Amino acid sequence: MPHEMLSSDLMVIDPPFRGRLAAHGLDTVARVLACGGDHLAAWSRTSDVIRVDFTDGPGAVFIKRYHYPRWRHRWRAFFRGVFFGASRARNEFHTLQRMRALGIHAVRPVAWGERRFTHFVQSCFLITEAVPEAMSLAAFAQSYGRPEQGRRASPRVRHEFLRSLAEEIRRMHEAGFVHQDLFWRNVLVRPLSQERFEFYFLDASLGRRIRRARARREKIVYDLAALSVLAPDFCSRADQLRFMRTYLNASTLSETDRAWLLDVQRHWGLYRETELKRLRQGQVFDSIRPAAPPIGAA
Structure with a gap:
């Protein structure tokens, strides 16, 4: 079976940000995973954080990407319940939403996405709005x-x-x-x-x-x-x-x-x-x- 048939992408964007993310090439899983960003804010063996500055006005977003290239990382996520449940990025998106609904100061989640291969998470990401001067x-x-x-x-x-x-x-x-x-x-x-x-x-x-x-x-x-x-x-x-x-x-x-x-x-x-x-x-x-x-x- 071709690799493409076993792979699937899913991305959810907060409606007010759809147009702006699309204008900056951040409206699909493939584009977000390929984005180089304007600044590299953090990096580890399985994750990175980049900042993308908007060019059509003030504002920016941070993209935190998690990568699971090795099967041992994917199996570890499997035993944490990710295989049938939410990825880490999706879970954090909804947690930030719940915090804000409770009146807690949390960064604003903008979008989340994940790429799966035979339902194992290969990569996932969370996009949040940058807090000015923070x-x-x-x-x-x-x-x-x-x-x-x-x-x-x-x-x-x-x-x-x-x-x-x-x-x-x-x-x-x-x-x-x-x-x-x-x-x-x-x-x-x-x-x-x-x-x-x-x-x-x-x-x-x-x-x-x-x-x-x-x-x-x-x-x-x-x-x-x-x-x-x-x-x-x-x-x-x-x-x-x-x-x-x-x-x-x-x-x-x-x-x-x-x-x-x-x-x-x-x-x-x-x-x-x-x-x-x-x-x-x-x-x-x-x-x-x-x-x-x-x-x-x-």
């Missing part, structure tokens, strides 16, 4: 957490940044949603006027809504542990404690709160080395990222 929290920490380079954010800016972030994450968790991959590289920050900040969540393929409070609280431990990995590189221990008090909406911490935060710290230690290694691998792309905008300096 950067990841990891890039923000690297830009404004280095006093030796004279770019450390002032205490006032750090306090406002951490307060706004704590409140945003509390709202997400109060809506019953847990991200489950809440590292600083998966949160965008957009500096606003008067030293204020706006945050957006991305890479939420593992995220889900958990209605039972006890089960959700257990998962929240992992969210806060992931979020704490880079905190020492940006803020003091007093700043971190202030963040936790804001998140818990408490002026002082109870014994129960302290025991819970110790659990967060234990998980934080398990994540840190792996996450730092991943960030070092991503630094090769720093030179093509936009320069960090000026904010209040110490």
